[in-house]
Amino acid sequence: MPVPLVLVLGDQLSHDLASLAALPDGSVVALCEVAAEGRYVPHHPQKIAMMLSAMRHFAEELREQGLRVHYSALDDPDNTQALIPEAERLATLYGCDEIRVVRPGEWRLWQAMGERETAPLPWRLIEDDRFYTTPDDFAAWAAGRKSLRLEHFYREQRRRSGLLMEGSSPAGGQWNYDHDNREPLPASPTFPDPPRHGRDATTEAVLALVEEHFGDHFGRLDVYDWPVTRRQARVDLHHFLRHGLPDFGRYQDAISDDAPFLFHSRLSAALNLGLLSPREVCEAVEREYLEGRAPLNSAEGFIRQVLGWREYVRGLYWTRMPDYKRGNALKATRGLPACYWTGDTELRCLQRAIEMTRDHAYAHHIQRLMVTGNFALLCGVAPEALCDWYLAVYVDACEWVELPNTLGMVLHADGGLMGSKPYCASGKYIDRMSDHCRHCRFDPKRVTGEDACPLNSLYWHFLERHADALSGNPRMKLIYGSLSRMGDEKRQAMREQAETFLAGLESTPAWHDDGRGQRGLHRAGYSPDPQPREERP
Secondary structure, eight states: OOOOOEETTTTOOOTTOGGGGGGOOEEEEEEEEEEHHHHHHTHHHHHHHHHHHHHHHHHHHHTTOOOOOOEOOOOOOTTOOSHHHHHHHHHHHOSSEEEEEOOSHOOOOOOOOHHHSSSSEEEEEEOOOSSOOOOOHHHHHHHHOOOOHHHHHHHHHHHHHTTETTTTEGGGOOOGGGGHHHOOOOOOOOOOOOOOOOOOOOHHHHHHHHHHTTSSSSOTTTTTTOOHHHHHHHHHHHHHHIHHHHTTTTTTBOOOOOOOOOTOOOHHHHHHHSSOHHHHHHHHHHHHTTSSSSOOHHHHHHHHIIIIHHHHHHHHHHHHGGGGGGOOOOOOOOOTTTHHHHHSOOHHHHHHHHHHHHHHHHOOOHIIIIIHHHHHHHHOOHHHHHHHHHHHOOOOOOHHOOOOOIIIIOOOOOOSSOOSOOOOOOHHHHHHHBBGGOSSBBTTTTTSSSSOOHHHHHHHHHHHHTTHTTTTTTGHHHHHHHHSSSSSSHHHHHHHHHHHHHHHHOOOOOOOOOOOBBBBBHHTTOOOOOGGGGGGO
């Protein structure tokens, strides 16, 4: 009987993983920590620590179930420090005749593993059934459609799953309650503190290991507090249901200068690692609505993010790669602004989003879309530069979810495949949805002058630069009408204001792989964290 090596990746920490079902006697389950996966972009130390600690805890759970487990630790002397060579080394070591693995979360690994299917020691790729849909399901839905809009996909997902349905109709009579979920912060907001997780000896050892090997990466490690077991992830889910979900809906687009989490769930990283399943999370949220503990707009808004958006971007990723990653419809070429690594900017909204990212490996979706993303869009940052930064700094960033969100939604670099218009905004949006502006030296009501918010002139400059591509868009007709009615003198003043700001914007070098898992950013001598090690907070 064949004896396989079953490779479990760091984002596949689920006991119902397809590759773990009906294992032949003698099978070896392998989990591998390798340096290359921590360095192909400079991942946030908290992101690395969460994955490694969760992997170690999961390996121990598998051993307790009686499975034969090999764990390659980062500091094992025989570790090849690259995923595919390490798996093949272990398969040879144990005399296995094939390597089985569930579809990874990145095209680069899927492609590399697929190239080994006919090798002397073959790789067998298995579909990941932990989602509501497979890539084939999405391809079937997309076939023949002129546009791939989320709303159409989401409605079909609701019908298929039965979530928030009353017979054949949506609960409450509407599919989407987004119009109820755009309230700015109240005058004196209070938010629930997230639960805190104790650190056992395994997590403490991982934190020390990450500090030793990845301590030069952007981000603090001393305040680490992410779940690393299913039990801890369930605690986070229960806390969100009781304390976050009731107000999640109406404030999900709000931004706070002080509070990084607001009423958001912080469940995305646990979902993406496999500590929670999308079905259990969506069903738990639906139950809160059905039992009267959460309003419909909150339940629907959250379920739309998981059942709709999360499945949608995954389907888009797998059916459009590898060409999708090369998209640059607006021909943006600027390197990533240096402040994305340092937080050294006078724009309070951008500064706080970067500081919160540094401290928590987290920023909620509006901070990513309308602050760091909007600023990069308006400045013309190259898609590769921003996509790599998002992939590096956020604890929940797997490429299948990060790339479509960043390249398609944030930067409109896919030419409108995901969104019918760019998500661009001036300082007025930030002023309406946050309390940042009261702490900022810039005035969101001014467009030109020393105290004018740079987002205002950058916004109009962006619209001017891309008028040929965007002015014919029906959803942008009104804003281009406003631009056309402005006098030449005003437009010239805005243009000069924006160009002066852009000329003074320091950028980091573009990133590209040098074959050793290092990026041009580091080869050029730029340090993401300019503080000496002993002076870090």
